[in-house]
Amino acid sequence: MTNYLITGSNRGLGLEFCRQLNSERNKIVAICRSTSSELADLGVQVESGIDLTTYESIYKLRNKLSDFKIDIMIHNAGLLERDSFPNINKESVLRQFNINAISPLILTKVFLKNLSNTGKIILISSRMGSIADNSHSDFYGYRMSKSALCMAGKSLSIDLRARGIAVALLHPGMVNTQNRSIPKALTPELSVRELIKKINLLNLEDTGKFWHVNGEIISW
Ligand SMILES: NC(=O)c1ccc[n+]([C@@H]2O[C@H](COP(=O)([O-])OP(=O)(O)OC[C@H]3O[C@@H](n4cnc5c(N)ncnc54)[C@H](OP(=O)(O)O)[C@@H]3O)[C@@H](O)[C@H]2O)c1
Incomplete structure (x- = not known):
């Protein structure tokens, strides 16, 4: 039995992970x-x-799941403005930082004791967080927050290696969620x-890397 904790599960990619x-x-929570x-x-x-940007929600969740052993955490919830x-707009940038970069780090910290040794932490990032790949500049708040998520993930991979926990930053590709139908x-x-x-x-062996869904490594 593998136990999963999946955020942003009501729609889009999170719902599809659950499915x-x-x-x-x-076992999926x-x-x-x-x-x-x-x-x-x-x-x-x-x-x-559970609003992942509030401590109130995160501690409520921790109390509810205090005995739940997590094998794989999929931090998928995110926001693009x-x-x-x-x-x-400063508030918009901060909103995106809160959910995209800070909440996965805090959720990981709060649930650390629930994570099994040899567990995995999956951070759904975006190629738009790659500085090397940035060729058309807009989406400041989103890009900055996903870059910050990449940094958090790399640091976590170093800190959690000794416990046997592997971390991956994954770019899902451009995906038709939210009723979009973008060709290709x-x-x-x-x-x-x-x-x-x-x-x-x-x-x-490959913890702390940033992967494209097509299997290629993305440069930071
Ligand atoms: N789709 C793409 O092309 C694409 C490309 C690259 C990366 N990504 C990343 O992939 C992930 C999923 O994308 P998606 O397209 O499935 O997005 P989506 O359809 O917009 O779903 C976003 C999910 O995040 C949740 N969420 C947002 N803010 C939250 C908060 N404060 N607390 C708790 N949950 C919150 C949403 O919940 P509510 O329903 O309550 O708002 C929703 O479940 C995101 O991290 C996104 O940045 C997507």
């Missing part, structure tokens, strides 16, 4: 602010009412299928 990982061999009929239909354990220079974008089904393959292969 594909839902089997008799896995699906975290969300509010559930959805699609998530409820899966029959997995849903913990709703469009901006471009000079139209930068991946379906959530395909993206998550490939991400799960990567998660299954992750080990301490």
